[in-house]
Each structure stands twice: as structure tokens, then as C-alpha cells.
Amino acid sequence: MAVNIPAYQQIKTELDNKKVALVAVSKTKPIEDIQALYNLGQRDFGENYVQELAEKYEQLSKDIRWHFIGHLQSNKVKYIAPFVHLIHGVDSFNLLKEINKQGLKNNRVINCLLQIHIAKEETKFGFAEKELYELNQIHDTSTSSVHELKNITIIGMMGMASFSDDMNVIKNEFASLKIIFDKYALLSIANCQLSILSMGMSSDYKIAIEEGSNMVRIGSLLFGERNYTAK
Numbered sequence: 001m002a003v004n005i006p007a008y009q010q011i012k013t014e015l016d017n018k019k020v021a022l023v024a025v026s027k028t029k030p031i032e033d034i035q036a037l038y039n040l041g042q043r044d045f046g047e048n049y050v051q052e053l054a055e056k057y058e059q060l061s062k063d064i065r066w067h068f069i070g071h072l073q074s075n076k077v078k079y080i081a082p083f084v085h086l087i088h089g090v091d092s093f094n095l096l097k098e099i100n101k102q103g104l105k106n107n108r109v110i111n112c113l114l115q116i117h118i119a120k121e122e123t124k125f126g127f128a129e130k131e132l133y134e135l136n137q138i139h140d141t142s143t144s145s146v147h148e149l150k151n152i153t154i155i156g157m158m159g160m161a162s163f164s165d166d167m168n169v170i171k172n173e174f175a176s177l178k179i180i181f182d183k184y185a186l187l188s189i190a191n192c193q194l195s196i197l198s199m200g201m202s203s204d205y206k207i208a209i210e211e212g213s214n215m216v217r218i219g220s221l222l223f224g225e226r227n228y229t230a231k
């Protein structure tokens, strides 16, 4: 088994001291590895693939809080809507509407984070700050506005820094997200109550916390490197 128990205990203590929540990113990892951390008290786990998440949900304890941290396609929301605890990567108004629709069908309110584009790379998904402003203004005929989607709650923001060795680049990107977060947190109304800032992964979580993150998503430090070809 590849789970690094001492690393988990050390990171967990470090994060508890700083009041930062830990999402253990278990994508591509077997059930036994998740169970090992569950047995130590870990309840928040993150997954990137809808199918894989749905299968793991079926097999594991129902008190696990499942975080969907990947890029979510609208046509797949229905598979995770009955149970998902928090969707991190919401990057369009259409996706918000679909999550709301599936929330309504399942008679629950689904927690969402808006993904904000902070990296230089084109490949990373998310709202640009300008689009965020527009989102806040949206009024369309089917829903009126984002604030009237009663089966979602936007509880925060999520961002990913550039893949870079330059600590200053990463630091500046996280800092820029914190500024946006603070600005919009003041606007909290109706179904928008921003309290969670999800930023930081294995390689950059310490910088993210220094820049104001209160939820980190850590995979490889806990579960070892991922082997995608074996999947």
C-alpha cells in the first residue's frame, strides 16, 4: 500500500493548527488507500472523474464528504448530484444552472465553488475576473439571476496556480485570487456566502496558505505519485 501515514499525520497536524481544511485527493487510487486514511479520521476526499467518483461513493462509507475537483461537464452532473458534498471547479453560468436543476431533482442544495482563472496557462479552466462581474449581473429569462438558483449555494472560490518552479509566480497568482475573493466575499447575498478559498496542492500548498487559502487539495504527498497508464 502506497499511503504515506506519517506524511498524512504531519500534514493534518500542520493544517489543523492553521485552521485549514484538508481534501485528500484520491483520484486513480484504490479503495483500500482511501479506507486507510478514513480509518485515521479523514472524511474529505477529492476526485476528478465522475465515473470513478460514483463507483467509490457506492463502495465506501456514506459519511465521507466527496469533493469533485475536476472539470465537470454539464451532462455528467446528474451522476454526482445525489451525494456530492462540494463541487470545486464551477466555471460557467450554464454549469451552475445544470447543478441547480439536478439539485432540485434530488431535493438538495449543492455547494459550489467558482473556479477562477489565475494561471498564465491557457489550459486551466475558470472565470476571468471580468466574467465574474458579469455573472453577478446576469439576468436571463429562464432563471432571472444566479442569486435565484435556490438549489445551489456558492460557498467560495477555487484556483490553480501555473505549473512553475518560480515560487514568485505561484505566490503572485494565489495573492491575486485572495484579492478577488475578499472583494466578492463582501457582496455575499442570498445563495452566495463566500467562506471557502480552495487553493494549494502537494507542490504549493504552503505558499497557498501563506496567501490566504483555507482549503487545500493534496494528493501525491499522501497517496504517492499517480500512475495514469495503469488505470
Ligand SMILES: *Cc1c(COP(=O)(O)O)cnc(C)c1O
Pocket (backbone or CB within 6 Å): 025, 027, 048, 069, 070, 160, 200, 201, 202, 203, 217, 218, 219, 220, 221
Ligand atoms: C490532482 C489534483 C490535485 C492534487 O494534486 P497533487 O499534486 O497530487 O497534490 C489538486 N487539485 C486538483 C484540481 C487536481 O486535479
